[in-house]
Amino acid sequence: MKNLIVGMSMALVASATSGCIISSDSTELGRISATWHVDHVTTSGTVTPSACPTVNGVPIDTAALHTVAASSDGLALDACVSANSNCYIDLFTCDDNAGLSAELTNHDGSLVYTTSTAEFVNITNVDMNFNTDILIDGGYFKLAWSLQGEQSHQTITCSQTAAAKSAGGSVETIATINGTGAALTDKFDCEDHFGYSAPLPWGSYTIAVDALNSANQALGSQSTTLTNQVLGSQPNYIDDLGHVIINISGM
Numbered sequence: 001m002k003n004l005i006v007g008m009s010m011a012l013v014a015s016a017t018s019g020c021i022i023s024s025d026s027t028e029l030g031r032i033s034a035t036w037h038v039d040h041v042t043t044s045g046t047v048t049p050s051a052c053p054t055v056n057g058v059p060i061d062t063a064a065l066h067t068v069a070a071s072s073d074g075l076a077l078d079a080c081v082s083a084n085s086n087c088y089i090d091l092f093t094c095d096d097n098a099g100l101s102a103e104l105t106n107h108d109g110s111l112v113y114t115t116s117t118a119e120f121v122n123i124t125n126v127d128m129n130f131n132t133d134i135l136i137d138g139g140y141f142k143l144a145w146s147l148q149g150e151q152s153h154q155t156i157t158c159s160q161t162a163a164a165k166s167a168g169g170s171v172e173t174i175a176t177i178n179g180t181g182a183a184l185t186d187k188f189d190c191e192d193h194f195g196y197s198a199p200l201p202w203g204s205y206t207i208a209v210d211a212l213n214s215a216n217q218a219l220g221s222q223s224t225t226l227t228n229q230v231l232g233s234q235p236n237y238i239d240d241l242g243h244v245i246i247n248i249s250g251m
Contacts, residue, residue, distance in 0.1 A: 034065050035098045035131045041138035041199045043177065045184045050136055052094035053235070065090040065099060133199055139237030141197040141229065145171055145244045147190075147211060149251035150220060158190035161211060161219060161248050165189045168214030171246065173197060178204040178228070187212075202237070205229045211246045220247040 039047040053060045069077040069086035080087035092099035147156045147163065163169035171190050175197060176183040188195040190211060208223040224244050231237050 033098070034063075034092075036063055036094075036134060037097060037132070038094075038134045038136065039138075039199065041135050041201050043180070043182050043201050043203075045198055045200060047133055047135070047199050053136060061094050063092040063094050063096070063099060065092065135199050135236045137235070138199050138201045139231040139234075139239065140200065141173070141175065141205075141207065141231070141239050141241055142195070143173070143207075143209070143241035143244055144194045145209065145246055146193065147246050147248050150247040150249050152251060154251075156248060156251055158211075161190075161251070162213035163190040163211035163219055163248075165191055169219075170212050171195075172210050172212050172216075174208045174223075175200060175205045175229075176208075177201075178206060196238075200231055202231050202233055205231065207241065209244050209246060211248060219249060221249050222247075 037047075038050045038052050040050050041047050066080045067088040067090075068080040078084065078086040080089070083089045090099065147158060147161060148154060149156055158164045158169075159166070161167075161169065163171060169190060170187040172188075173186045174183050175186075184198065184200060186195070186197045205228075207226040207229050209226070210218040210220060210223050212218060224246055226241055226244070229239055229241065231239055
């Protein structure tokens with residue numbers, strides 16, 4: 001089996017860099033079919049297509065797919081700055097918006113434009129897909145979470161609660177742009193313990209995090225709230241919210 005984390009960035013030779021992380025216990029590798037989109041994002045979270053960007057008159061014209069070896073628990077074994085036995089790099093034309101990984105190639109980039117979200121996938125000898133949006137005027141929040149009993153303060157698993165995927169539950173984030181009524185909601189499988197928001201415009205946010213049952217009712221007496229979380233003015237800005245503890249009532 002191969003475990004992969006896939007992400008993306010853009011650099012001046014022009015790389016829009018897409019990355020995968022692989023953990024290997026066999027010699028058979030599948031291939032990654034990657035797609036990428038350069039977009040604008042509105043205050044309602046709607047994305048609209050844009051051309052590959054230009055920085056100081058220099059076109060960002062190359063997409064680079066990075067595939068990185070990882071341990072079985074998903075930790076990268078290499079920074080994957082340059083190609084080596086743990087890092088595979090494929091280059092594509094940015095405007096193509098799609099590419100299929102092949103033999104390892106490498107290309108230096110003198111100007112980094114931005115870095116994308118990442119995704120963890122498993123491959124054996126089958127192909128897997130990765131898709132990402134590169135936002136010119138927005139970004140993403142990322143977070144990890146765990147559950148604890150509101151009374152016991154002991155860590156509990158998703159499967160012990162109605163937030164479990166098998167029970168139709170989820171983990172929800174609501175991102176409200178400060179000073180407006182605009183609120184954007186994302187839902188995640190509780191068992192993933194990690195996720196990225198949907199595309200969001202630049203701004204200052206208040207984030208509320210809850211575990212929900214199948215009726216979308218919160219399982220804690222109050223949300224875990226993170227205030228003054230800023231998606232900055234850099235393209236495809238990713239704000240790491242860190243590890244969030246979600247309290248569960250009655251436990």
